[in-house]
Amino acid sequence: MIVDPAVRAALDTMEERWAREQREQARIPREEAYARVDEFLLPIGPETGRLIHDLIRQGGLKSILEVGSSYGYSTLWLADAARAVDGCVTSLELHAGKIAAARETLAEVGLANRVDFIAGDALASIHALTGPFDLVLIDLWKDLYIPCLDRLGGKLAAGAIIVADNMLFPPENADNAAAYRRAVRARGDMDSVLLPIGAGIEISRKHG
Numbered sequence: 378m379i380v381d382p383a384v385r386a387a388l389d390t391m392e393e394r395w396a397r398e399q400r401e402q403a404r405i406p407r408e409e410a411y412a413r414v415d416e417f418l419l420p421i422g423p424e425t426g427r428l429i430h431d432l433i434r435q436g437g438l439k440s441i442l443e444v445g446s447s448y449g450y451s452t453l454w455l456a457d458a459a460r461a462v463d464g465c466v467t468s469l470e471l472h473a474g475k476i477a478a479a480r481e482t483l484a485e486v487g488l489a490n491r492v493d494f495i496a497g498d499a500l501a502s503i504h505a506l507t508g509p510f511d512l513v514l515i516d517l518w519k520d521l522y523i524p525c526l527d528r529l530g531g532k533l534a535a536g537a538i539i540v541a542d543n544m545l546f547p548p549e550n551a552d553n554a555a556a557y558r559r560a561v562r563a564r565g566d567m568d569s570v571l572l573p574i575g576a577g578i579e580i581s582r583k584h585g
């Protein structure tokens with residue numbers, strides 16, 4: 378559970394913004410929502426946030442990779458948990474403006490030193506990283522989950538956990554989500570389960 382009041386307040390602010398954005402997205406035509414996608418937080422939400430926070434703290438998972446930072450909502454959960462276990466987060470995001478906003482939020486709550494943001498295409502960034510990572514949150518555009526998984530290959534620690542968001546929602550992601558679940562379950566070196574938490578998450582654990 379988040380105990381730091383500054384982190385809790387930052388999460389509250391972003392959850393209020395998310396609620397406003399959901400109302401706005403429901404009001405505008407779907408094409409407009411797609412065109413304005415980079416305005417929106419599109420966060421993992423509090424249930425998934427709490428779960429990854431618990432996984433990191435209870436497992437002592439110190440080396441964390443986030444693929445898709447957006448404005449830093451999930452980064453706040455990851456960085457707060459990383460601080461508790463003396464770990465660190467590497468966070469990948471295409472959009473430089475979102476990284477700037479996320480950096481500012483993390484700095485305001487005293488977590489800037491726990492996160493290394495890397496701007497650019499996550500697939501290229503993962504290729505350049507060495508790992509090994511103890512926990513990976515995959516939450517970028519949905520057609521990139523499998524290429525992302527493929528590039529993580531030898532960069533996962535024994536017992537590493539991958540959390541992949543948006544397995545059940547939005548419905549237009551169903552085909553990509555099903556393909557990702559098939560791919561991760563076909564690897565042979567991971568156990569994997571779908572949990573109906575938040576937007577639906579696939580949790581996969583590499584054999585230790």
Ligand SMILES: C[S@@+](CC[C@H](N)C(=O)[O-])C[C@H]1O[C@@H](n2cnc3c(N)ncnc32)[C@H](O)[C@@H]1O
Pocket residue numbers: 418419420421422444445446447448449450451452469470471472475497498499500516517518521
């Ligand atoms: C669903 S949002 C992430 C939400 C964030 N995890 C949270 O909970 O607050 C997906 C993000 O992935 C980013 N993204 C999409 N394709 C990417 C790519 N190829 N490389 C890096 N980031 C990418 C988008 O810019 C967007 O900010």
